Amino acid sequence: MSNVKGPDHSRRKERSRQAILAATRALVAEEPYEKITVEAIAARAGVGKQTIYRRWPSKSAVVFAAFLALSEDGEDGRSVALPDTGDIEADLKLVMRATVEEFADPSFDRMIRALTTEIAVDAALAAEYREKLARPLAEAKKARLRSAQAAGQLDPAADLDLVLEVLYAPLFQRWLHRGGPLTTAYADALVDATLRAFGPGRR
Amino acid sequence: MSNVKGPDHSRRKERSRQAILAATRALVAEEPYEKITVEAIAARAGVGKQTIYRRWPSKSAVVFAAFLALSEDGEDGRSVALPDTGDIEADLKLVMRATVEEFADPSFDRMIRALTTEIAVDAALAAEYREKLARPLAEAKKARLRSAQAAGQLDPAADLDLVLEVLYAPLFQRWLHRGGPLTTAYADALVDATLRAFGPGRR
Structure with missing residues (x-):
């Protein structure tokens, strides 16, 4: 093979990436976000600071990557399809109960809270978040809603972006503002x- | 009068409070939140830094006070009652259109974005926000919803906190994540x- 760097180099690179992302997640779970530094992430991961900066421009970029990596699913990439038993009510309840549980988990809470504040003030990060995470997830959810429309369980004229907002945004806002119990x-x-x-019998 | 400080002192104090809050709002409208300092607010308001710290413990506390003051309504305190023409659909559309317009206003946008990020990570500030602003507003909105329930325009068994979340949270999330047009x-x-x-004919 004439590849100068070779497979060992790629494996080392991937190992160091995984170590950095794991260190980031561990720190986010332990420390208030504003106390975390790229130096601390590097120390925890056992790499030099420059190794991080070669790949990510800022702390928020690493944190975002660490969060994205959570939804990587082994070698197949992402697996975000929703269950489809043919019963939209049962399937959505299963998904929403799991989502509520996730938001109630303290280490997930810290990570998402950090990410949410970064996204709120950084329009470029918000765009990346929409593109890489929110949109693929929304597409997977909409595929399930379209199947419900085809089965006559949802208004075929419903605006599916609005359906997803009505379903998820109350949970997001209640969690963000600590406005009530997540049950x-x-x-x-x-x-x-x-x-x-948005049921089929809407006026 | 034996009041040592007297009415002139009170007036001066109130003038200085108003100057500080106005300076804070002006700076929030101009600068990224993280660049604003208590020193800069003091300079803009023409007061000493200690005048601010005597009243508020931190930058986020002043910003929060500046925001709260926006909903003060002259000497009568707050006026947050919703319109009640007897038509819940028309009244809510009036209110929601005004709310959408407010969120689309750039200087309001900056203020609320700064506040939202502070509240997201500061549980004490979140509690103060709920107590002083969110709860009185929610009570005013619920009074209007109760009147709609009495008029047979809304399910009398509806959970009014949930009604408010379904109505407002999608707008809040769309605005925060810049996820779509606010029209x-x-x-x-x-x-x-x-x-x-939540209409009266719900199953």
């Missing part, structure tokens, strides 16, 4: 309200 | 979805 009953209530708003 | 049509669509979800 299974709440997850179910959001699904019920959404299906009443 | 009159969008304001109307949120009211329509909410009234379908």
Whole structure:
């Protein structure tokens, strides 16, 4: 092979990337976001600071990458398809209950809170977040909603972006503002309200 | 009068408070939040830094106070009642269109974005925000919803906190993540979805 760097180099690079992302997640779970530095991430990962800066321009970029990597699914890339048992109410309740549980998990909470504040003030990061994470997830969810439309369980004229907002945004806002309990009953209530708003029998 | 400090002192104090809050709002509208300092606010307001620290413990506390003061309504305190023409759909559309316009205003945008990021990571500030601003506003909105329930325009069993979340949270999330256009049509669509979800004819 004439590849000068070779497979060993690639493997080392990937190992160092994984170590950096794992160190970042560990720090985010332990420390307030504003206390975390690129230096601390490098020390925890056992690499030099420059190794991080060669790949990511800023702390928020590494944190974002660490978060994205959570939804990588082994060698197949992402697996974000929603369950489709043919019953939209049951499938959405399953998904929303799992989502509520995720937001109630303290280490996930810290990571998403850090990310949310970065995205709120950094329009470029917000665009990257939409492109790399929010949009693929939304597409997977919309595929499930389209299947419900085809099955006559959802208004075929419903604006699916609006459906997703009505379903998810209340949970997001309640979590962000710590405005109320995040429970299974709440997850179910959001699904019920959404299906009443966009069910097939809407006026 | 035996009041040592007297009415002139009170007036001066109130004038200095107003100058500080106005300076804070002006700076928030001009500068990225992280660049603003208590020193800069003091200089702009023409007061000493200690005058600010005697009243507020931190930059975020002053910014929060500056924001709260926006909803003060002269000497009567707050006036946050919603219109009640007897038509819940028309009244909510009026309110939601105004809210969408407010979020689309660049200087309001900067202020709320700064506040939202502070609240996201500072649980104490989040509690103060809920107590002093979110709760009084929510109560005013719920009073209007109760009147709609009494008029048979809204399910009498509806959970009014959930109704408010379904109505407002999609707008908040779309604005925060810059996820789509903030238009009159969008304001109307949120009211329509909410009234379908919680209308009197719900199953």
